[in-house]
Amino acid sequence: MSTQKTKRAEPSKPKLAVFKFASCDGCQLSLLDAEEALLDVAGAVEIAYFVEARDRRLSGPYDVTLVEGSISTPEQAREIREIRRQSKYLIAIGACATAGGIQALRNWRDVDEFINIVYAHPQYIDTLATSVPISDYVQVDFELRGCPINKHQLLEVITSLLIGRQPRTPTHSVCIECKRRATPCIMVTQGTACLGPVTQAGCGAICPAYNRGCYGCYGPMEAPNTESLGLHLQTLGMGADEISRLYRGFSGYAEAFRLASDRFEEVTA
Amino acid sequence: MTELTPDIGAYVSIDKEALESIFRGLKQEGYTLIGPTLGEGAIVYDEIDGMDDLPIGWTDRQEAATYRLHRRDDQAVFGYVVGPHSWKRFLFPPVQKLMTIRKQNGSFSVEPHVEEPPRYAFIGVRGCELQAIHIQDRVFLGGPYQDPDYKARRQLAFVLAVNCTEPGATCFCASMDTGPKAGPGFDLGLTELDDVFVIEVGSEMGRRIMSGVRWRPAGAFELQTMRERLTQAEKSMGRHMDISDLPALLYQNLEHPRWDQVAERCLSCANCTMVCPTCFCSDVQEVSDLLGETNERVRVWDSCFSLQFSHVHGGNIRPHVRSRYRQWMTHKLASWVDQFGTLGCVGCGRCITWCPVGIDITEEITAIRGEV
Structure with missing residues (x-):
């Protein structure tokens, strides 16, 4: 980690930078979506680099760098190493940056084949064979999960860095959030497939409250029992192939979900 | 309206529609009614206004990992057992603000979170649930350190208990000696028969509420039927647990x-x-603002x-x-x-x-x- 000293005539505000790689921009928008808290953030830190928000681009080093998106091209692989060198704290935000994102689906297939099918001039495409999390290339100081991330959790992480304490982000299941908000379990009442019991909380259990099973956006919870849940989904009538695809979602390349999806795919084969 | 007020311990009968006048009496006493109502795919506990909000004619079928709502063949008012919610949500809320701590002149101030405790009337508390409340009373109120928020909510709460006459497939209150008959510890204890509710008066507040209701002493046949239904319920538990040793x-x-x-x-x-x-x-949990000037302490399940x-x-x-x-x-x-x-x-x-x-x-x- 860089410890390069900056010359400071007077105590200056910490410099915040926001970078993105292969992603949809939704996670950085969570910062803009913070509404009045955004003004507090702007008051507490110097927003040095945040293309989505302002034209000014100050060069590094940065005190806190938020990185959205997965690494999927050789250029990105070079760039993330430079960003790491310029950053005191590097925080990966969102399912792409922490697990490779939905685009990591290509990791199970032949990328060259995709390129030939999709692009009229494949020779212009310069891509890596896999889409992987930031932590596959550089050391990451903290990972904030979600697709997209939760703005309250983002503010919690920024606050904890400014104050100098550990961020408080739960690692337990989504089920606890469902129960706190009084949502009756839709897997029990309707037999709806739901990844909530193996997925990390943080979203506030939005989908089950709207009658949709959890998609696992926040990635595997602490010690997830993906095997037991998968076997139960089979008793609800799901095929092993469907279970494999369910695990292979927005955070499907996160280790526990990846291994579970591979296991149920093998059962299918 | 009956001039007399029934004694504590008395069993009285009311027409089913008269439950509405119990609700009215409770509201006049300043209670917020919390009771069973149809939620998303399940019978949940929520604020209710009157009998129309109760899941009349509905039942639940439960098994391990399964809960399904079904229409009943009759218009039973309490023809179901317990659902996904319990009363602890209202006595021990899942998210509770405790205090606000502020930095001030090099020191800090602590401002406890004070709110007027809600005055809840719990409608349809089953035997197992009433015992659960008594167990949480020991947890939160027993010993030298009492939980002030739980205490305030609990002291104000009115309990209209309902005896179970049709246990569910995952029920085993008979094994734990907590049901199917509820009590003691309720204000009013209701048993649903085909055409009437038999009500046992359990407290002074229960008496007071009944004074505004058209009631008559329960007849021998009604009491006999109630006892038979409860005996039958005890024998038809879906589950059993041997609690010896x-x-x-x-x-x-x-x-x-x-x-x-x-x-x-x-x-x-x-x-x-x-x-x-x-x-x-x-x-x-401590939830602080961006600069750490103000901190809220919150308790969560x-x-x-x-x-x-x-x-x-x-x-x-x-x-x-x-x-x-x-x-x-x-x-x-x-x-x-x-x-x-x-x-x-x-x-x-x-x-x-x-x-x-x-x-x-x-x-x-x-x-x-x-x-x-």
């Missing part, structure tokens, strides 16, 4: 291979502890199934699912007795129904007894 059984089997087997199925998702009407674990919950200085004391499941069940059925003088399980069956993979606490006990 319970603490000893678990203490002597801390290394039983069954713990490994249940750990293979257990998701450690914490659903059982969330739906359990006696589980009381919580986490106290937590669970012994969460890894962060058992993380203490130096590491985690229950790193494996095996040890977390064992902790939960041994607390419910053994060390709870040492700690609070009662079992921590009331036989409501929620942990069986709402476990996503259908782990059944009664089956686990049978297995540890070596009877499977």
Whole structure:
């Protein structure tokens, strides 16, 4: 980690930078979506680099760098190493940056084949064979999960860095959030497939409250029992192939979900 | 309207429509009615205004990991058992602000969170649930340190209990001696018969509410029918748990291979502890503003199934699912007795129904007894 000293005539505000790689921009928008808290953030830190928000681009080093998106091209692989060198704290935000994102689906297939099918001039495409999390290339100081991330959790992480304490982000299941908000379990009442019991909380259990099973956006919870849940989904009538695809979602390349999806795919084969 | 007020301990009969005048009386006394109502796919506990909000003519069919709503053939008002919610949500809320701490002139100030406690009338508290409230009373009010928020809510609460005459498939209150007849400890105790409600008056406030209701002393036939229905209910529990020597059984089997087997199925998702009407674990969190000038202390429901919950200085004391499941069940059925003088399980069956993979606490006990 860089410890390069900056010359400071007077105590200056910490410099915040926001970078993105292969992603949809939704996670950085969570910062803009913070509404009045955004003004507090702007008051507490110097927003040095945040293309989505302002034209000014100050060069590094940065005190806190938020990185959205997965690494999927050789250029990105070079760039993330430079960003790491310029950053005191590097925080990966969102399912792409922490697990490779939905685009990591290509990791199970032949990328060259995709390129030939999709692009009229494949020779212009310069891509890596896999889409992987930031932590596959550089050391990451903290990972904030979600697709997209939760703005309250983002503010919690920024606050904890400014104050100098550990961020408080739960690692337990989504089920606890469902129960706190009084949502009756839709897997029990309707037999709806739901990844909530193996997925990390943080979203506030939005989908089950709207009658949709959890998609696992926040990635595997602490010690997830993906095997037991998968076997139960089979008793609800799901095929092993469907279970494999369910695990292979927005955070499907996160280790526990990846291994579970591979296991149920093998059962299918 | 009857001029007389029934005595405490009296059994009276009312027409079913007269339940509305009980509700009216409660509202006149300043109560907010909380009762069963149709929610998303289940009968939940929520604020109700009157009888129209009750799930009249509905029932639930429950099994391990399954709950389904069904229409009944009749217009029974309380023709279902317990659902995903319990009364603990209203006495011990899942998210509770405790205090605000502010930095001030180099020091800090503490401002406790004070709110007017809600005056709840709980409508349709089943026998198992009333016992669960009594168990939480011991937890929150027993001993030298009382929980002020729980105390305020509990002291104001009115309990209209309902005796179960049709137990569900995951019910085992008869094993735990908490039902199907509710009580003691209610203000009014209701038994639904075909055409009338038989009501047992349990408190002074119960008497007062009944003074505004058209009632008559319960007839011998009605009382006989009520007793028969309750006896029948006791015999038709969907589940059974042998509680003989319970603490000893678990203490002597801390290394039983069954713990490994249940750990293979257990998701450690914490659903059982969330739906359990006696589980009381919580986490106290500090939520500060961006600059750390103001801090709010908030209490939220937590669970012994969460890894962060058992993380203490130096590491985690229950790193494996095996040890977390064992902790939960041994607390419910053994060390709870040492700690609070009662079992921590009331036989409501929620942990069986709402476990996503259908782990059944009664089956686990049978297995540890070596009877499977």
